């Protein structure tokens with residue numbers, strides 16, 4: 001049986017999720033501890049860090065902000081401008097950029113910042129998507145590596161030490177820039193926070209004609225380069241109370257566009273709008289670990305008192321983990337076609353990565369699917 005947190009809707013099949021003796025998950029416990037935080041003190045700490053790294057003679061930028069164009073990065077830019085910072089915004093282009101994603105990138109440029117967009121070799125990128133999907137069941141592997149490596153490369157390249165990251169999954173840690181003793185980024189730190197999911201960049205050399213030279217955008221600078229640039233960073237979510245929904249409201253009031261319908265596989269219209277492959281990424285999370293994007297979003301809202309657990313569960317049953325026939329309106333065949341993967345091949349890959357212990361199978365051990373190709377979890381909530 002799948003066990004669920006008694007407070008939110010997350011299952012214990014999620015990697016790194018632990019339920020305590022009361023049946024509450026570590027994410028809910030961590031959110032609970034946020035109530036004790038003195039945000040006024042944290043804000044003062046932030047101002048101190050920003051002052052320390054601000055360019056004294058205006059000869060270079062004050063900080064690097066990694067921006068996808070999403071609600072959170074738009075919020076990061078707005079906040080840094082409010083603090084009087086002169087940022088250089090850096091985008092690592094997504095694997096399959098959507099129209100609305102492009103629109104939101106243009107919106108960030110119009111907020112009044114200097115901006116660089118880095119687009120890795122698309123031929124190599126598609127090979128990496130293919131390898132990621134087939135080998136580790138993660139089509140977004142190169143994107144998740146690149147959003148960490150590319151801004152760090154920019155920090156070294158432009159000699160701008162401070163990187164302003166958004167939320168930190170650990171929540172209790174402000175990042176090396178706020179650390180009195182050890183405030184330089186190291187590869188060890190980067191590898192811990194910019195997780196590579198067991199598939200290392202160096203493993204890729206030799207696959208499908210990929211050479212070392214093709215992997216520069218996915219490789220961190222050396223420790224010497226990091227030290228020479230004094231590269232460091234903070235997580236804004238440590239210093240300012242972080243809430244994706246309020247970030248979306250703030251960003252929307254400064255031109256950020258949302259979809260006119262909820263995103264496929266999700267229950268909201270204000271996030272994950274910039275990459276047509278995200279639907280496949282989220283679907284694989286579901287078939288491997290029995291939770292999709294809807295479970296994540298619903299849990300965030302439950303913790304903040306905007307949804308009851310009962311209503312949240314109803315939404316999850318209704319929307320979570322549906323087969324990704326389209327994403328941001330694009331049919332799956334059109335999303336797979338550039339990767340040279342047919343629909344039939346895709347189904348085989350899905351079945352290979354579906355955890356048969358978590359989804360209903362027939363007596364021969366074959367996954368049971370409905371007319372729309374959806375699989376069914378063995379249980380959707382704890383037994384009463």
Ligand SMILES: [Zn+2]
Pocket residue numbers: 005006007008009010024025026027028
């Ligand atoms: Zn929970």
